[in-house]
Every structure is written in C-alpha cells, then in structure tokens.
Amino acid sequence: MKLVEISAPDFDLPITLGSGQVFHWREAGNGFVGTIGDQPVYVEQCGEILRMSCVHAEMARHYFALDHPLAEICASFPDDPTMNAARNFCRGLRIIRQPKWECLATFICSSMKQVAHIRQISKALRERFGVAHNIENYIVHTFPPARRLANSSENELRECALGYRAKNLLATAQLVRSGEADLEAWSALSDVDLRTKLCELPGAGAKVANCVMLFAYERLRAFPIDVWIERVLRQKYFPRARKLNAQRLRAFTQEYFGEHGGYAQQYLFHHARTALRQSGASRDSSTSKASAEALA
DNA sequence: CTCCAGGGATGAT
DNA sequence: ATCATCCATGGA
Numbered sequence: 001m002k003l004v005e006i007s008a009p010d011f012d013l014p015i016t017l018g019s020g021q022v023f024h025w026r027e028a029g030n031g032f033v034g035t036i037g038d039q040p041v042y043v044e045q046c047g048e049i050l051r052m053s054c055v056h057a058e059m060a061r062h063y064f065a066l067d068h069p070l071a072e073i074c075a076s077f078p079d080d081p082t083m084n085a086a087r088n089f090c091r092g093l094r095i096i097r098q099p100k101w102e103c104l105a106t107f108i109c110s111s112m113k114q115v116a117h118i119r120q121i122s123k124a125l126r127e128r129f130g131v132a133h134n135i136e137n138y139i140v141h142t143f144p145p146a147r148r149l150a151n152s153s154e155n156e157l158r159e160c161a162l163g164y165r166a167k168n169l170l171a172t173a174q175l176v177r178s179g180e181a182d183l184e185a186w187s188a189l190s191d192v193d194l195r196t197k198l199c200e201l202p203g204a205g206a207k208v209a210n211c212v213m214l215f216a217y218e219r220l221r222a223f224p225i226d227v228w229i230e231r232v233l234r235q236k237y238f239p240r241a242r243k244l245n246a247q248r249l250r251a252f253t254q255e256y257f258g259e260h261g262g263y264a265q266q267y268l269f270h271h272a273r274t275a276l277r278q279s280g281a282s283r284d285s286s287t288s289k290a291s292a293e294a295l296a
Numbered sequence: 297c298t299c300c301a302g303g304g305a306t307g308a309t
Numbered sequence: 310a311t312c313a314t315c316c317a318t319g320g321a
Contacts, residue, residue, distance in 0.1 A: 111303035114302085115301085115302070118302080164304095165303095202304090203303090205303060208303075208304085211302070
C-alpha cells in the first residue's frame with residue numbers, strides 16, 4: 001500500500017503509543033497498526049518523518065497532536081530533579097487526542113488493572129463488538145460505539161475479562177446511547193463542570209475523569225493521580241510527610257505543575273513505570289536490597 | 297505460588 | 310467529611 005509522509009518533528013511515536021495513555025496500538029513491521037476513530041491505520045516513524053496509510057493525513061496530524069508546541073509545554077514544567085529526569089527521559093512524548101467514548105470506556109475498564117491487562121480488555125472488546133478491517137495484511141478492529149455495548153449483556157462484557165467493571169461499563173454505555181450523557185456537547189463545559197459530569201458516570205471517579213479530560217478533551221491541566229503518581233509524589237515531593245491526604249495532594253499538583261500539569265504527569269508516570277521500575281519503586285527507603293536485585 | 301495493578305462504590309466512623 | 314473494605318482478573 002502507498003504510504004503518505006508527513007513531517008513530525010519533536011515526536012516519538014513508540015514512546016507516545018507505549019506510555020499508557022492509549023492501549024490498542026500494536027507493533028507491526030517497522031511501525032504500528034491500530035485505528036484512528038473508524039479508520040484502520042498503519043504508521044511508522046523514520047527520524048522526523050511519519051509514514052502512514054492514512055488517506056487523510058490531517059486526521060493523523062490531529063490525532064497525534066503534532067500541533068502541540070511541545071518545546072513550550074516542556075519548558076513550562078517545574079524545574080526540579082524529578083521533573084527534569086522525566087522530561088529528559090520522555091523526549092517526544094505527546095498527549096494524543098483520543099475519541100471521547102473510546103477513551104472513557106477504556107479507562108472505566110482500567111481500575112485496578114495493569115497496563116498489559118487494559119490492553120487485553122481493549123483487544124477483547126474490539127474483537128468481539130467492533131468492526132474488523134484489513135490494513136497492511138494485519139487485522140485491526142474499531143472500538144465499538146456506545147450503542148453496541150449498551151445492547152450487550154453484562155455477561156458478554158464479563159467474558160471480555162472485565163470482572164466487576166462490566167456492570168459499570170454497561171450502565172455508562174446506556175447513558176451515552178440515550179443521550180443523557182452527551183460526551184460531545186460536554187466539550188463546551190468548564191474543567192470543573194466537565195469533571196463533575198464525568199464523575200457522575202458509573203465507574204468513573206476523579207482519576208478516570210482526569211484521564212478522560214486529559215486524553216480526550218484536551219484539558220492539559222488535568223492531573224490524574226494513580227498509584228504510580230502517588231508514589232512519585234510522596235517519595236520525591238513529600239519525603240517524610242505525615243498525614244498527606246488525597247485533597248492535599250490534589251491541591252499541590254494543581255498549583256505546582258501548572259497549566260500543562262497533565263503533560264507533566266504523563267512524563268512522570270512513564271518515567272516511573274519504565275525507568276524506575278526496579279530500583280526506585282520500593283516502598284521503604286532502605287535501598288540495599290532493591291539495588292542488589294537491580295544489579296543481578 | 298504470591299503480589300499487585302493508571303480505582304470506585306459502599307458502608308462504618 | 311474522612312477511612313476501610315470489597316470488588317475480578319491475570320501479568321510479573
């Protein structure tokens with residue numbers, strides 16, 4: 001198939017797709033296959049050039065957020081050792097623009113799940129309820145629309161390894177299908193009102209709402225706090241702080257990380273999850289055992 | 297085998 | 310208003 005080339009400076013495709021913000025892309029040939037909305041896509045990167053199967057290159061440019069002024073965004077991060085290490089490690093990582101329902105549904109399935117599990121659930125939902133397409137001799141599946149999942153049963157969803165999340169996904173799918181939850185119209189809401197609306201959906205609390213705001217609504221200030229980020233905050237920004245509740249943590253992140261806090265959060269998350277996995281993540285401060293294991 | 301994961305809803309203080 | 314518990318599942 002003929003590939004289209006577009007310029008993509010200051011962009012790292014593998015790190016962007018592998019940073020835990022999106023879960024359906026898989027390696028294929030020299031690049032990745034997946035979907036952008038209902039379009040099957042093959043995409044590969046060579047230096048500052050992106051080659052893709054897209055008929056509509058503009059759609060991919062928008063999806064991968066190649067218009068984000070990444071240098072300015074990174075420069076707006078706070079200047080401290082932890083943030084600087086993450087910023088250096090994640091060079092070229094962009095927060096992409098995901099379809100709203102797809103993003104919401106996926107993150108409802110994410111609670112108490114490792115990234116590998118979320119990828120597996122996303123795959124199962126797509127293969128069972130989505131539409132299959134052939135791209136570059138690979139089969140990819142679109143994410144099923146809310147009406148499709150709303151018409152399924154809780155048991156069918158459980159067969160996709162959703163566990164107790166099945167009931168929530170089904171209930172939210174029905175709210176979206178009925179129009180009671182109008183995800184597109186919510187784009188006009190303020191951050192506070194949007195978060196309130198998202199939190200009213202079954203299976204969505206503050207963390208999921210912030211993920212959806214950041215990854216699907218372009219609210220780059222939204223700062224999801226999961227177990228990894230909380231670990232980083234407590235260890236690096238509040239070493240030996242007693243009585244540090246969620247409210248206090250949230251207030252700190254909002255004022256300290258600033259207008260692109262969500263971006264900063266994603267850099268901290270990916271750095272902690274990939275680079276610091278063995279050596280830095282142990283709960284107690286005695287590092288002798290962890291260091292010995294890291295060297296083994 | 298055990299541990300724990302991009303949490304949320306519910307009920308007890 | 311905060312805090313503890315339970316919820317399913319499977320990769321590491």
